[in-house]
Amino acid sequence: MSQTSTSAYTQSAVVDAEDATTEQPIPNNGQSSAPAESLIIRALAEFAGSFFICFVIYAVSTYGTVLYGINILLIAAVVGVAYAAATAVFSRFSGAHFNPAITLAAALTSRISWLDALLYLVAQVLGGIAAGAVVVAILPTSESVAAKAWLTYAVNGFDTTSLSYLSNSTLQQTGLSFDSNMAIAVEVVMSLLVVAAAIVTLNQDGSPLPNHTRAVGLAYGVAAAVTYPITGAGLNPARSTGIALFAQGKDLTVEPLSQLWLFWICPLLAGAVVALVMLLSSTLTDMIAKNAAAKAAVVADTTESASEESETDDLDDASQFAETETVEAEPAENGENDGNELRGNAPVPAVTDAAAHETEPVAGDSGADGTERNPR
Numbered sequence: 001m002s003q004t005s006t007s008a009y010t011q012s013a014v015v016d017a018e019d020a021t022t023e024q025p026i027p028n029n030g031q032s033s034a035p036a037e038s039l040i041i042r043a044l045a046e047f048a049g050s051f052f053i054c055f056v057i058y059a060v061s062t063y064g065t066v067l068y069g070i071n072i073l074l075i076a077a078v079v080g081v082a083y084a085a086a087t088a089v090f091s092r093f094s095g096a097h098f099n100p101a102i103t104l105a106a107a108l109t110s111r112i113s114w115l116d117a118l119l120y121l122v123a124q125v126l127g128g129i130a131a132g133a134v135v136v137a138i139l140p141t142s143e144s145v146a147a148k149a150w151l152t153y154a155v156n157g158f159d160t161t162s163l164s165y166l167s168n169s170t171l172q173q174t175g176l177s178f179d180s181n182m183a184i185a186v187e188v189v190m191s192l193l194v195v196a197a198a199i200v201t202l203n204q205d206g207s208p209l210p211n212h213t214r215a216v217g218l219a220y221g222v223a224a225a226v227t228y229p230i231t232g233a234g235l236n237p238a239r240s241t242g243i244a245l246f247a248q249g250k251d252l253t254v255e256p257l258s259q260l261w262l263f264w265i266c267p268l269l270a271g272a273v274v275a276l277v278m279l280l281s282s283t284l285t286d287m288i289a290k291n292a293a294a295k296a297a298v299v300a301d302t303t304e305s306a307s308e309e310s311e312t313d314d315l316d317d318a319s320q321f322a323e324t325e326t327v328e329a330e331p332a333e334n335g336e337n338d339g340n341e342l343r344g345n346a347p348v349p350a351v352t353d354a355a356a357h358e359t360e361p362v363a364g365d366s367g368a369d370g371t372e373r374n375p376r
Contacts, residue, residue: 043119045093049086050127053098054242056082058135061154061232070153070167075228080221087216091208096216099236100124101191101267102198108275109199111206128242136246151247155256156234156263158183164229166253178230184266186230190223191270194235199274234263 060078068074087096095112097103100121107117139150153163160166162178197219201212224233234240240263244256 039116039119042094042116043123045090046097046120047123047127047130049090049094049096049098050124050238051131052086053082053236054128054131054239055135057239058131058154058243062135062139062150065153066150070163072225072228075233076221076225079224079233080217083220084213084217087208087213091212094120095202095206095208096212097198098124098127098238099194099198099267100238100264101195101236101271103271104268105195105199105271105275105278106202106206108272109278111199111202111204124238125241128236128238128240129245130242132242132244132246135243147247147250148252151243151250152252153232154243155247155252156232156240156244157254157256157259158231158262159254161252161254161259162230163232180262183231183262186227187234187262187266188270190227191235191267192274194219194223195267195271195274199278231263235267237264237267240264 057079060075064071064074064078083098086098090096090098095106097106097120103112103117103120103124106112107114112120135154136147136151139147141147141150152166155161159177159179162183165177194216197215198212201209201215203209220235223235227233227235240260244260247256249255
């Protein structure tokens with residue numbers, strides 16, 4: 001009874017385990033299957049992080065630059081720390097993109113779904129716009145100090161609006177400036193660094209690796225140090241858009257929205273390139289792994305075949321050896337019988353006739369009637 005109940009319990013447990021395995025959801029190649037509430041939380045995290053980053057950058061580019069002068073190292077350090085701080089706080093919720101270029105690369109590599117990407121992008125741009133509105137609203141202005149004095153170094157631009165051109169009288173006198181080609185080159189290259197640093201430190205499900213915060217902060221710091229003198233360190237379409245909207249019509253040398261296209265195209269192009277490289281690398285790695293597995297299978301089959309052939313050869317050799325022993329034993333037995341015949345001895349019979357021994361009369365044996373059958 002005990003064995004029967006134990007067996008039934010074991011079978012029931014196996015069935016339950018199979019049902020649980022069958023009902024387990026199948027991954028959908030990195031596409032997010034999170035509920036709507038979770039998606040809203042992720043979008044809010046992107047909005048809050050983008051607002052914080054843009055507010056810090058706008059504040060330093062306005063107040064800090066006007067009051068303390070242009071300091072590239074200070075700008076680079078502030079940009080790097082701002083991105084690192086926001087990443088450390090919000091990465092557990094959304095992966096801490098805060099940049100449409102990073103979001104595009106994450107969607108192309110299936111780290112997030114396209115629905116997530118769309119909401120992330122909207123949240124990032126809205127965060128930048130909200131930060132721009134707050135900073136412009138609190139700027140101290142007067143008849144002698146217009147908003148132009150504060151916003152000149154906060155907007156992204158190139159050519160005659162390049163920060164190096166605006167702050168260097170030598171360039172102005174000689175008519176030298178960093179044109180759109182130079183701006184495109186530095187923005188694309190540095191955006192490649194930023195996007196690559198962010199994407200390679202994300203898991204396939206979009207969650208951050210332990211070194212994600214450090215890599216992102218360092219990448220943005222280096223990129224800002226290189227691009228700030230030429231373009232004002234765009235690197236992020238949300239950052240460029242947020243301040244450009246409120247600097248429009250403020251009597252700047254060039255209207256910011258007329259140059260905004262470059263600060264969208266360059267980062268997004270960099271994001272697409274990074275995604276393409278990662279996809280090609282993944283495909284190549286899979287091909288190499290499959291080829292290695294195929295070669296290993298061929299080697300294993302060859303080794304198994306060789307082992308079977310070796311075993312067959314050993315069995316054949318053993319069989320031949322046994323036959324040889326049998327053939328050698330038969331002539332030896334025949335030779336012994338022939339020798340007995342030459343010496344006048346009867347050959348040794350192979351089998352003793354037991355029946356003959358039983359019927360052969362023995363000397364002195366008497367019959368049933370008491371008479372002696374074989375008298376001497």
